[in-house]
Amino acid sequence: MAKVLIVGAGGVGGVVTHKCTQVPEVFSEICLASRNIAKCEKIRGQLSRSIEIAQVDADNTADMVELIRRVGPQLVINTALPYQDLSIMDACLATKVDYLDTANYEPPGEAKFCYKWQWDYHERFKEKGLMALLGCGFDPGVTNIFCAHANRVHFDRIDSIDILDANAGDHGYPFATNFNPEINIREVTAPGRYYQDGNWLTTEPLAESIEFDFPEIGRRKAYLMYHEELESLVRHIPGVRRMRFWMTFSDNYLKHLEVLRNVGMTRIDPVEFEGHAIVPLKFLRALLPDPASLGPRTKGKTCIGCLIRGTVDGKPNTIFIYNVCDHERCYREVSAQAISYTTGVPAMVGAMLMLTGIWRRAGVVNVEEMDPAPFMAKLMMHGLPWNELEGKNLYRDVLVD
Numbered sequence: 001m002a003k004v005l006i007v008g009a010g011g012v013g014g015v016v017t018h019k020c021t022q023v024p025e026v027f028s029e030i031c032l033a034s035r036n037i038a039k040c041e042k043i044r045g046q047l048s049r050s051i052e053i054a055q056v057d058a059d060n061t062a063d064m065v066e067l068i069r070r071v072g073p074q075l076v077i078n079t080a081l082p083y084q085d086l087s088i089m090d091a092c093l094a095t096k097v098d099y100l101d102t103a104n105y106e107p108p109g110e111a112k113f114c115y116k117w118q119w120d121y122h123e124r125f126k127e128k129g130l131m132a133l134l135g136c137g138f139d140p141g142v143t144n145i146f147c148a149h150a151n152r153v154h155f156d157r158i159d160s161i162d163i164l165d166a167n168a169g170d171h172g173y174p175f176a177t178n179f180n181p182e183i184n185i186r187e188v189t190a191p192g193r194y195y196q197d198g199n200w201l202t203t204e205p206l207a208e209s210i211e212f213d214f215p216e217i218g219r220r221k222a223y224l225m226y227h228e229e230l231e232s233l234v235r236h237i238p239g240v241r242r243m244r245f246w247m248t249f250s251d252n253y254l255k256h257l258e259v260l261r262n263v264g265m266t267r268i269d270p271v272e273f274e275g276h277a278i279v280p281l282k283f284l285r286a287l288l289p290d291p292a293s294l295g296p297r298t299k300g301k302t303c304i305g306c307l308i309r310g311t312v313d314g315k316p317n318t319i320f321i322y323n324v325c326d327h328e329r330c331y332r333e334v335s336a337q338a339i340s341y342t343t344g345v346p347a348m349v350g351a352m353l354m355l356t357g358i359w360r361r362a363g364v365v366n367v368e369e370m371d372p373a374p375f376m377a378k379l380m381m382h383g384l385p386w387n388e389l390e391g392k393n394l395y396r397d398v399l400v401d
């Protein structure tokens with residue numbers, strides 16, 4: 001029985017709140033806090049259990065400290081934006097409370113994300129006997145767990161990991177992003193980056209692609225991108241020669257993105273306009289549909305998985321571990337589309353494992369450092385069943401060296 005404080009009442013925060021209310025034996029009390037209290041009220045109105053709500057500016061550590069002291073949680077689940085990671089971690093340290101998030105820190109003025117800023121908190125969390133669990137969504141999150149599971153159960157040595165993320169959902173808008181537009185567009189317009197034989201190699205944004213036959217979705221073009229789990233997996237899965245991340249985009253999405261980029265609307269530096277300094281990407285965000293509003297309109301499925309090649313007992317083998325999630329089923333259950341759902345369920349599962357002491361380690365921890373077995377079991381029970389395909393020639397066409 002524990003009290004949890006969820007910060008950020010967007011698409012993901014809503015799902016985490018719904019899923020926590022489904023497990024009252026662990027999450028006996030819940031407080032949802034966000035910058036805009038109306039968003040908390042809206043989510044509270046969808047629930048069958050009562051929860052507390054609060055207003056907070058999570059950029060302000062003193063406000064967060066005051067809120068944590070008032071609410072008294074055992075764990076803070078950060079589902080606000082990556083910009084708030086460090087201020088919330090500072091508040092957790094000041095109040096001696098555990099921390100969990102789904103995305104690594106990114107400074108607002110620079111489209112650069114990496115774990116260094118948060119890994120630098122390791123000693124401080126360790127000294128206080130606190131745990132900070134990083135990247136506990138789907139990718140990062142479940143994809144890291146799939147790799148840890150494969151490393152433990154299926155292979156003596158892993159040679160390559162290709163993470164493949166397909167969203168075949170259709171929301172009917174000409175252009176919208178399925179999670180926070182600002183974070184999404186910063187990620188997609190960044191150069192591609194992958195790991196090969198001890199080096200990081202860089203590509204032009206979305207310059208490389210493959211065709212992949214996704215289970216239950218079919219063949220889709222997936223583009224090479226840099227994604228944050230590559231950084232921690234290279235550190236924690238020993239011996240991997242190559243690691244890449246691929247994501248599908250519709251031609252329509254790419255066409256809009258190209259135009260927006262060409263006209264400067266994806267810029268993150270302030271532009272002077274009629275006496276005001278405006279960041280074009282922030283302005284664009286205000287025009288685009290709120291990801292939380294896509295839920296009732298989105299039809300179709302997501303498929304996210306890890307294609308892993310290696311050897312077992314001296315013989316080569318390949319495995320694809322994946323989850324397929326249906327947008328409409330998610331909406332019926334928690335009033336959200338599948339991208340928020342596939343992020344929110346793992347955050348709830350990670351929180352449950354921490355609060356019940358099944359996952360416990362002092363310091364700043366990435367999910368693949370913990371035992372994957374209980375997490376894999378809980379995914380099956382809480383709405384994200386996974387599947388495995390296996391065979392030495394599996395997806396041979398996309399594994400060219």
Ligand code: NDP
Binds near residue numbers: 011012034136178
């Ligand atoms: P949303 O934009 O829908 O939600 C973010 C919420 O945080 C909003 O309610 C926002 O409030 C609130 N917020 C922003 N700034 C502050 C602040 N300073 N203080 C308090 N609250 C604040 O985003 P999503 O729900 O789609 O994404 C949430 C997080 O999940 C992001 O970090 C994203 O990167 C991550 N994510 C991770 C994935 C994974 O698989 N690991 C996949 C998808 C997302 P307001 O309404 O006022 O703007």
